[in-house]
Amino acid sequence: MADPHPFQQVERADRTDRNLGSRQLAAMLPDPAGARPAYRHLARAISALILDGRIGLHVRLPAERELATALNTSRATITAVYDLLRESGHAHSRQGSGTWTSLPEGQAPSGITRLLGPQDTAIDLARAAPGLPEQILVEALAQVTPRLAEHTHTPGYHPYGLPELRAAVAERFTRRGLATVPEQILVTAGAQHALTLVLGLLCRAGDRVMVENPSYPNALEAMRRAQLRTLSVPVTDTGWDVEIIESTFRQAVPQLAYLIPDFHNPTGCLMPDEERVRILHAARRSGAWLVIDETLADLALDVPAPPPFASRATPGGTGQVITIGSMSKTHWGGLRMGWLRAPARLVTELAGQRVATDMGGSVLDQLLALSLLARAGDLLPPRLEQLRRQRAALAAALTEHMPQWTWQLPPGGLSLWADLGAPVASALAERALDYGVRIEGGAYFATDPGIFEQRLRIPYTTSPDTLREAVHRMATALTDDISPSSTTRRAHWVV
Numbered sequence: 001m002a003d004p005h006p007f008q009q010v011e012r013a014d015r016t017d018r019n020l021g022s023r024q025l026a027a028m029l030p031d032p033a034g035a036r037p038a039y040r041h042l043a044r045a046i047s048a049l050i051l052d053g054r055i056g057l058h059v060r061l062p063a064e065r066e067l068a069t070a071l072n073t074s075r076a077t078i079t080a081v082y083d084l085l086r087e088s089g090h091a092h093s094r095q096g097s098g099t100w101t102s103l104p105e106g107q108a109p110s111g112i113t114r115l116l117g118p119q120d121t122a123i124d125l126a127r128a129a130p131g132l133p134e135q136i137l138v139e140a141l142a143q144v145t146p147r148l149a150e151h152t153h154t155p156g157y158h159p160y161g162l163p164e165l166r167a168a169v170a171e172r173f174t175r176r177g178l179a180t181v182p183e184q185i186l187v188t189a190g191a192q193h194a195l196t197l198v199l200g201l202l203c204r205a206g207d208r209v210m211v212e213n214p215s216y217p218n219a220l221e222a223m224r225r226a227q228l229r230t231l232s233v234p235v236t237d238t239g240w241d242v243e244i245i246e247s248t249f250r251q252a253v254p255q256l257a258y259l260i261p262d263f264h265n266p267t268g269c270l271m272p273d274e275e276r277v278r279i280l281h282a283a284r285r286s287g288a289w290l291v292i293d294e295t296l297a298d299l300a301l302d303v304p305a306p307p308p309f310a311s312r313a314t315p316g317g318t319g320q321v322i323t324i325g326s327m328s329k330t331h332w333g334g335l336r337m338g339w340l341r342a343p344a345r346l347v348t349e350l351a352g353q354r355v356a357t358d359m360g361g362s363v364l365d366q367l368l369a370l371s372l373l374a375r376a377g378d379l380l381p382p383r384l385e386q387l388r389r390q391r392a393a394l395a396a397a398l399t400e401h402m403p404q405w406t407w408q409l410p411p412g413g414l415s416l417w418a419d420l421g422a423p424v425a426s427a428l429a430e431r432a433l434d435y436g437v438r439i440e441g442g443a444y445f446a447t448d449p450g451i452f453e454q455r456l457r458i459p460y461t462t463s464p465d466t467l468r469e470a471v472h473r474m475a476t477a478l479t480d481d482i483s484p485s486s487t488t489r490r491a492h493w494v495v
């Protein structure tokens, strides 16, 4: 029977559940009949799932007999799989209580490995994160020191954020076309922190949330950890399908929708104004919260910077929009400085929530942010110019070395979403490492496994020379035989 809903509902494995079911695990594993020796391949597949977080830590694996049945293999094979997992440190047994997942000594979950980036000399195209010019930081720090001295006479706890920074962020929203008062601003340790606070306050395990597919992987990860059910709506090279978004609001009635309408990560798409208005109406009719991630909004390369999404709402309609912002892309991720804008009452509730984790941000960091925001007019134009140069260098290198690839030049943001014409992205990413390039295949941005294998996100956050060299190296890597079958192997087997 055809799916009655026009949206794709992705029911994720419940990763925080303490017991992993045999059928649930079997669905994530390759067919053991296809590989020799089967037990070794199964063990590697399970350890890969543990490291990339699809199987949680401190989770009980299914009983051997049950998993053997689910995989249609022998009990002896599963015994050998669990022995190997114990040997490698990916599992341990508790007397009389089964086999539990664990993190091997000296290894880190892949979410951390990805954030840390290459520990070698590889070119890093995996992270779309620009650095901050040293001089700007030095000057801002010099300004901050006397201000910090004034604050040392206070207790220094600011769960809402430093009052002067809240005022500056509110003023910035007002200047961009959305009248805002400081009480509507909560200062956070980056956009990711803001999103996690919102999910923690507004969602309960099992709630439905609408997300774009593809989307920002760490946002998806936050939703998985909160045990939310994601309803994915597509973002293609031509942007959003508002009809699907509208019918998802209507039929699935999600608790909230998380959208990146400004230079969407990873596609770079910019949502047209009339689509914003339709989405605001649809969300309002369904009673869903709209969480709008504007982390990339200032990085407008070919178009004017878009006004805040919430500014398109009718006067009574802004109350359901929560806007998330950050200095990570306009300034530097190392600042860990972001904010959210929401109705004042919600901001108070969210501040209550954050006290349980960090009590408030560092005063020093917030003063630094304040000083940098005051000089955003000096910093941003050269940054945008640099990004344009880098984007042009990347596009030229792709045209020269990868004539078979297609892509659209994004009007802003930090990366280009290339279509490789064949599902080889994971295999290419793996091979590129041997050539000193670290990059993420499209599957990393997908709401569920096995899609966007023909896509590669290529950030233009490094110098033109580095980008040219990286593309050249990937072209060389491609001349190796990369086939879709090797892709599947990597997605499932690589530890």
Ligand SMILES: Cc1ncc(COP(=O)(O)O)c(C=O)c1O
Residues within 6 Å of the ligand: 128, 189, 190, 191, 192, 193, 216, 260, 265, 293, 295, 296, 325, 326, 327, 328, 333, 337, 338
């Ligand atoms: C769309 C989007 N949201 C949020 C973040 C995380 O931002 P922050 O470093 O402020 O937590 C990123 C970083 O890449 C991003 O691309």
